Amino acid sequence: xxxxxVVSITGASGVAYGVRLLDVVxxxxxxxxxxxxxxxxxxxxxxxxxxxxxxxxDRHQDRITVLDDSNIAAGPASGSYPTDGMVxxxxxxxxxxxxxxxxxxxLTHRAAHVTLKExxxxxxxxxxxxxxxxxxxxxxxxxxxxxxxxxxxPGFYHKPKTIVELxxxxxxxxxxxxxxxxxxxxxxxx
Numbered sequence: 001x002x003x004x005x006v007v008s009i010t011g012a013s014g015v016a017y018g019v020r021l022l023d024v025v026x027x028x029x030x031x032x033x034x035x036x037x038x039x040x041x042x043x044x045x046x047x048x049x050x051x052x053x054x055x056x057x058d059r060h061q062d063r064i065t066v067l068d069d070s071n072i073a074a075g076p077a078s079g080s081y082p083t084d085g086m087v088x089x090x091x092x093x094x095x096x097x098x099x100x101x102x103x104x105x106x107l108t109h110r111a112a113h114v115t116l117k118e119x120x121x122x123x124x125x126x127x128x129x130x131x132x133x134x135x136x137x138x139x140x141x142x143x144x145x146x147x148x149x150x151x152x153x154p155g156f157y158h159k160p161k162t163i164v165e166l167x168x169x170x171x172x173x174x175x176x177x178x179x180x181x182x183x184x185x186x187x188x189x190x
Contacts, residue, residue: 003029003084005178006076006115008069008108009053011038012090014127014152016051016163021089021171026060028180032076032083033057034108036069038092050164069106076111085121086111087174090152093128093135099147100138116146123177125170127152148177158186 005025009018018039025031035053043053057064067074075081088095088108095108104110115122124147128135139149150173154166165185172184 003178003180004032004082005029006032006034006083006086006111008034008036008086008088008095008111009039010036010088010090010092010095010108011042012092012095012127013042013046014090015039015042015046015053016167017125017127017152017170017174018089019051019053019056020164020167021087021174022053022064023056023059024171024175024182024184025178025180026056026063029063029084029178031060031064032074033064033066034069034076034111035066036092036095036106036108038094067107069108072104072107072110074107077107077114079114079118081114083115083120085123085178086115087123087125087177088112089123089125089171089174090127091124093126093138096124096126096135096138096142099124100141100145112147119146121177122147123150123174124148125150125152125174150174150177155185157188160185
């Protein structure tokens, strides 16, 4: 059976993580994609050189449904909408705060809350440093609620030589959470 994953790309630095994950996950799953306004602004700064969201959407247009973040009545806002889970990559601290507080002003927030209430896998990939106590408490709150917090912290044991290899490490770790096979990095001991 084909997996169905909700992917939200938010306005934190590191949109390359979200674009790369989308490109890989769409080869194996149907994707409901939410791109926040903040993410669009970050894409203007960080896009290009392999970080081309529109090209990825075009390449997988039969597998990706783009949803407006302002449409809190879209499918993923309901528990009856079938998904295998959701990943927010990168996850801005604003998005984290909304999820942690239960605020559902945007589709990303509501879909995350639905994912948690339905007992589905929610993976949040924060990309922020340093972390203040408010961020840490919000991360603890979402983890206690059932989310997996997967910081954008690439490993180095596979001896990466490019930025793409650093991005692929984090993306691979997120894909592992959903049982999506990949060969994005060399695993420890292999």
